[in-house]
Amino acid sequence: MQTIDLELLKELTGIQNEPCISLYMTTHKVHPASASDSISFKNLYKKTLHYIQEHKLSKHETLLKPLEKLIEDKSFWDNGSHGLAIFISTDDTKIIRLPEEVQEISCVANAFCIKPLFKMYNENQNYYLLALGLDSVKLYTGDKHQIEELEIEGKLPLSMKEALGDQLTDNHFHASVVEGAGLHGYMEKSQEEDIDMDRFFRKIDKGILEHFDIPSKTPLLLAALPEHHTDFVRISKNPNLGPVQIPINPHSLSHSELLKKVQEVMGEALDKRKKELLERQQLATQENLSSTEITDIVRDAIDGKVDVLCIENGKSIKGALDVDNRAIGEDDNLNTDVINELVRTVFNFGGDVVVLDQEEMPTTDGIFTINRY
Template sequence: MSTASQDFSLRPLMRDELKQLAEISGDPCVTILMPTHRSGPETQQDIIRFKNLVGKAGQKLKDSGHDRSILDPIESLSTNSSFWQHQGEGLAVLLTKDDVRFIELKHQVDERVVVDDSFFLLPLLRSGSSDGGFFVLTLTWDEAKLFASDGETIEMVETEALPAKFHDLVLPRDPEESLQNTSHRSVGNTAGTSTAMFHGHGEGEDKIEADRDQYLSLVGDQVAGAIYNTGAPLVVVATKEVSGHFESTTGLSIDAKVEGSPSHWSDDTLHQRVIEAVKNQIGSDDAKLFERLGAAIANSKGSRDMAEIRDAGQKGRIELLMICGSPENSNDLNTVLRETLRRGGEVRRFDGNQREEKVAAIFRF
C-alpha cells in the first residue's frame, strides 16, 4: 500500500536533483513520461493520455508481481482539470511507495511507462542540465519578457508578474508623492528582495526616472527568483541605455548582452542574435572537453564505444559522461547515466548537431 502524500505540486527539475533521483532505488520505482500542452482543448487529451498511461503502469506492476496501490496518489489527477491547465512541454511522474514527484519538463518527451527498481532518468537530462541552457530577458521601457533556452529552442517563462508591460508594474500615483527610488537588495543569480522608498518632488524628469527605477527593480526581482539555483547564464536583450540602467538598478549579474530593441525583432531573429551572443560572450569549454576526450581515447582512458562505456559505468570508472542530442529511449544509456551520477561522475549534454557521436566517456582509470 502506498504511503505517498497526495501533493500535486508541479515544479521544474532542480539543479543536482538528477543525482538525487539516481540514488533512489525501490521495488518498484514507477516512471511515467508524456508530452503535455499549456492550454486549449489539447489539455483534455492530456488527461485521457495520462489515464491510459496510469492504466499501463498498473498492468506492468501486476505483471511484475507488484501491488498497483502504489498508483493511488495519482489516480485522481484524471479528474483534476486545474492541474492540467498549468503544464509545460512535458511531464514526468516519479513514484515509489513513499514518494511521488511531478516534474515539469521544458521539452516534449515520448510517452513511456517504466516499472523497475530505479527511475528512467534519461529523458529528464535535457531539463536537468544547464549545459547549453540560458535565460533571456528582453527589456524595453515599455515591456519585459523572460525566456528560457536549451540552446536549440526558446520559450517564454511565466513568473508571478512576467511578462508585463510597464504600466502593469508601475501604477499611477499622486504627482506630489515621494519619487526618488532607493533600492536595497542582495541578488546575483539568487532570489533577491528589495525595499524601494520614494521621496522627492513634482513631476517631470524626476518622476520618470523614479518610475523607471521602480519598474526595473520589480523586473529584477522576478528574474532573480526565476533563475535562482539553476546555474544558467542570463542574457539581456535591450538598448545600451536600458541594459545599463537595469544592471545598475538591480545588481544582477548579466552574462551576455544583445544590444538593440527586441520589440522590433521576430522570434527567429531574437533567437539567432542571442545564440550568437552566447557563443561570443559567454564562450564554451566544449571544444576543450572534446580535445580532452581525444587525448583520453589515445591513452585508453576514454571511449566512444557503447559496450565499453557500459562496462566502465558498472565498474565506477566514468569520470565524465558526454551525451550528444537527446537519445531518450536507450535503456543501456539510462543505466550508464544513473551509475555515473551515483558514483560521483559528471554528466554533460551537448547539442545534437555538435558531434556525430551520441555518447562518449572519459575514464578515471
C-alpha cells in the first residue's frame, strides 16, 4: 500500500493542462465484501465512459479504455484495501490502494483530482519510532496504519551492556583498599548510573544519525520510560526528534499495542495542530490576512499569497480557475472543481492545505485562508 506522502502529492499536482482521469472508490480487504468491488468498479468505469462519450472527449476515452481489463482481473480485486484511487494521464497510469474509505469520484479534466488525498496526508504522517530501554533497543518506521521494525544490528547497540561492554559500571565503587583504612574515592551510585546512561544514549543517538537517513520533515518519536525522556532529549543532536513523545515501557507492549499507542499520541498532536491553526486564523482575521470569501480566495491563490488553505472535507464548487482574469470560470465539458484547483494552486506555490470536518470549521463557508501578506 503506497503512503500518501509529499513526493506523491508533488507528482500528481505537477501534471496539468493535459487530459487526466481520476477515479476513487471504496473497496474491501476480505471476502465476502470484496466480491462486489469489481462490480462497483465496472459501474464507475461505465459512468466515466458515458460522460466522456457524451462530451466527445476522444483523448480521455483513449486513456480510459485500457482500464476495462481490470473489471475481470480477479487477482487484483482479491488483494484489496479500504479504498482505491486511479490516476491516468498520457504518460502514466498510477493505481493506489488507500488505507481509508473514500467517496466515489469520477473526474474527467485536464489535471488530477487530488483533494481527497490531502486529508489522508494530514492525518497519516510518516514517522520513525525509537523504542528505548536499557536492556532492549528497537527502531521502527510507520504511519497511522502500520509499523515496521527495522534491522539495527551492527548499527545501534541492542542494549546498554552491548554499548558499554567492560566499561559498564558493576558496583559503582572506585576505591583501593589499604590495610587499616576504609574505602575511599567513593562515587555515589546514582552518579555512576547517570554517567553510564549518558554514554549509552549518546551511542544510540550517534548511531541513528550515522546509519538512518531520516527525511527532514519526518519526526523521530521516542518511546521510553518517563525518567529516560529528559536525559535522551538533553543529549540528542538529532533534528528530527520532535516534541511528540511516548512515556511508556515500549517493550512491555505487543506490536499492535505499540501501534495503538502511537496512534493515540499522533492523534493528540494532530488535534493540537488544528487548535493552533484556528487560533492563528483568528489573529490573521484581525490583521486582514484571512479570508472566507471564495472570490477573494481565488485571487489570493492565483497571486501566490496563500500560506494555508483550509477546506471542509467533501466540499466542492463547480467551475474552474480563470487565471488570466483571477476569477472563477467554467468549462462545461470537464469535471472541474474550484476547490480542487485551489488546492493544487496553493500547494504548487508552497502553501499548506488542511482538511477539516464540517464540525471543526469555524465558518459556514467551508473554506478559509491564512495569507503570507
